[in-house]
Amino acid sequence: MGYTKQAIKGISWVGAVRVVIRGLSIVKTALIARILTPFQFGLFGVTTLVFALVDIITETGINIFLVQQKDDVDKYINTAWLISIVRGVVMAILIVITSPFVAGFFNNQDAVQLLLLMSFVPLIKGFINPSIIKFQKEMQFGKDFIYKISIFFVETIFSILLVFLMQSPIGLVWGMIISALFEVYLSFEMMSPTPKYKFEKIKFWEVIHQGKWITLSGIFNYLFQHTDDVMVGRLLGTSSLGLYDMAYRISLVPIYDLSDTVSRVTFPVYVKISDDLKRLRTAFFKSMIFLSAVTIIVGLILFLYPEQIIVLLLGSQWVAAAGVLKILALFGVFKAFSAASSAIFLSLGKQNIVSMISVIGFLGLLITIVPFVTLWGLEGAAFSALFGTFLTLPFTFYFLYKNLYKNE
Numbered sequence: 001m002g003y004t005k006q007a008i009k010g011i012s013w014v015g016a017v018r019v020v021i022r023g024l025s026i027v028k029t030a031l032i033a034r035i036l037t038p039f040q041f042g043l044f045g046v047t048t049l050v051f052a053l054v055d056i057i058t059e060t061g062i063n064i065f066l067v068q069q070k071d072d073v074d075k076y077i078n079t080a081w082l083i084s085i086v087r088g089v090v091m092a093i094l095i096v097i098t099s100p101f102v103a104g105f106f107n108n109q110d111a112v113q114l115l116l117l118m119s120f121v122p123l124i125k126g127f128i129n130p131s132i133i134k135f136q137k138e139m140q141f142g143k144d145f146i147y148k149i150s151i152f153f154v155e156t157i158f159s160i161l162l163v164f165l166m167q168s169p170i171g172l173v174w175g176m177i178i179s180a181l182f183e184v185y186l187s188f189e190m191m192s193p194t195p196k197y198k199f200e201k202i203k204f205w206e207v208i209h210q211g212k213w214i215t216l217s218g219i220f221n222y223l224f225q226h227t228d229d230v231m232v233g234r235l236l237g238t239s240s241l242g243l244y245d246m247a248y249r250i251s252l253v254p255i256y257d258l259s260d261t262v263s264r265v266t267f268p269v270y271v272k273i274s275d276d277l278k279r280l281r282t283a284f285f286k287s288m289i290f291l292s293a294v295t296i297i298v299g300l301i302l303f304l305y306p307e308q309i310i311v312l313l314l315g316s317q318w319v320a321a322a323g324v325l326k327i328l329a330l331f332g333v334f335k336a337f338s339a340a341s342s343a344i345f346l347s348l349g350k351q352n353i354v355s356m357i358s359v360i361g362f363l364g365l366l367i368t369i370v371p372f373v374t375l376w377g378l379e380g381a382a383f384s385a386l387f388g389t390f391l392t393l394p395f396t397f398y399f400l401y402k403n404l405y406k407n408e
Contacts, residue, residue: 013141013142013144013145016145017141017144017145017148017149017261020149020152021148021149021152024152024153024156025152025156026313027156028156028159028160029246029249029313029314030313030314030315031160031164032159032160032163032172033246033313033314033315033317033318034315035163035164035167036163036167036168036169037239037242037317038239038242038243038246038317038318039238039239039242040168040169040242041169041242041245041246042233042237042238042239042240042241042242042243042245043108043110043111043114043169043238043242044114044169044172044173045229045233045238045241045242045245046102046106046108046111046114046233046238046241047111047114047115047118047169047173049226049229049230049233050095050098050099050102050115050118051095051118051121051122052225052226053226054091054094054095054098054122055091055122077129077130077131077193077195078195078196078197078198078200079198079199079200080130080133080195081127081129081130081195081196081197082195082197082198082199084126084127084128084130085126085127086126087122087126088122088123088124088125088126088127089123089126091119091122091123091126092119092120092122092123093119095115095116095118095119095122096115096116096119098115099111099112099115099116100112102115103115105234106233106234106238108238113170114169114170114173117170117173117174117177118173118176120177120180121173121176121177121180124177124180124181124184125180125183125184127184128183128184128187129184129187129188129191129194129195130195131187131191131192131193131194131195132147132187132190132191134191135147135191137268138268141265143190143191146190147186147187147190150182150186151179151182151183151186152179154178154179154182155175155176155178155179156175158174158175158178158179159171159172159174159175159176160175162174162175163175220355220358220359220361220362221358221361221362223362223365223366224358224361224362224365224385224388227362227365227366227369228244228365228369228373228381228382228384228385229241229244229245229248231369231370231373231381232244232373232378232381235370235373235374236373236377236378240377240378243318243320243321243324243378244321244324244378244381244382246314246318246321247310247321247322247324247325247328247378247382248324248328250302250309250310250313250325250328251302251325251328251329251331251332252328252332252335255295255298255299255302255329255332255333255335255336258291258294258295258298258336259291259295259335259336259337259339259340260339262287262290262291262340262343263339263340263342263343266283266284266287266340266343267343267346267347269283270283270284270343270344270346270347270348271347274347274348277404277405280344280347280404281404281405284344284400284404287340288337288340291336291337291340292337295332295333295336295337296333298332299329299330299332299333300329302325302326302328302329302332303326303329303330306322306323306325306326306329307319307322309325310322310325320378321378323378323379324378324379324381324382327379327382327383327386328382328385328386330386331382331385331386331389334386334389334390334393335389337393337396338357338361338389338392338393338396341396341400342354342357344400344403344404345399345403348403350399350403353399353403356395357392357395357396357399360391360392360395361388361389361391361392362388363388363391364387364388364389364390364391364392365384365385365387365388368383368384368387368388369381369384372384372387
């Protein structure tokens, strides 16, 4: 059975999700950028940095594990839910414990209040019904569209409203909390089976064992994505972090989102045809031709017109981020290819390769970030991210060749 039509349909649905979400995100960002200052955005950026780190170091890889299973996944739902709840509790505790240290590191005590409030987000999200992974596994992307758009719409409306009323980034965190509560409700309303509190030791350790490489990959991917943020915030200040974070988002939103769209659809397809290398190669090359054509065009637009794009979207107070955006446009193109290639390795059960490539990218960033930021400021951080991503490409090409042509 061919999966081309299913893949095209899936890309259309997931692409529609991305378009609508990013459309709302642009509206949300444009409105909030005219209410909050770069310093306030930087303050919220510190909060999301901590949230993302705690999210990664507690990652179990359970969603990847469930999609990789070629038989029915219902037998793992109870275990998946229990792991998710425990993980949410652990994340909340870690955020609370580390909040004063984070505030001290960034020399900004205002971050403590935001972090304490943010701790409720993972606690609530831990109760989401893990059966929603079947949207991706069974390629039910129409339902996934309704699910994701509904959640993001709720977050957007409440975030804008609360930021306007509070004139503070606290409104953004409250928007996330309300959205998390709504997501828990919707996950049980839209998908079955309903999980139960039931500990199954064998399944528990099976999931944890398979997910260890995903956890390692996630940690180094986080370090790669956010070490530059941390150093900018530490060396150049919270306002500079706000500028850098906004440029980073603009560069990755259109490019990386497209890559993630293709990966989400092709991953379950790759799993189904992973025993046939010829079909797997053909499917991969088709997806990469499409992805490369679009990302290069978008990257060129961002590279050629960074100042105009920033003024149009955010206003003139953010124009200092134009030079950073120009460099990050190139970074986004390379990053999109690297991210899309991960779906192939995961479909073949090669989580260790994804981890290895993440480590290489992080090391490239680590050895250049301080000297580059010292020499060139914000642009130096962007150059460091670009260098780290470029460094991963030879290894990605090598492992793709080795795994897709191993019997030839």
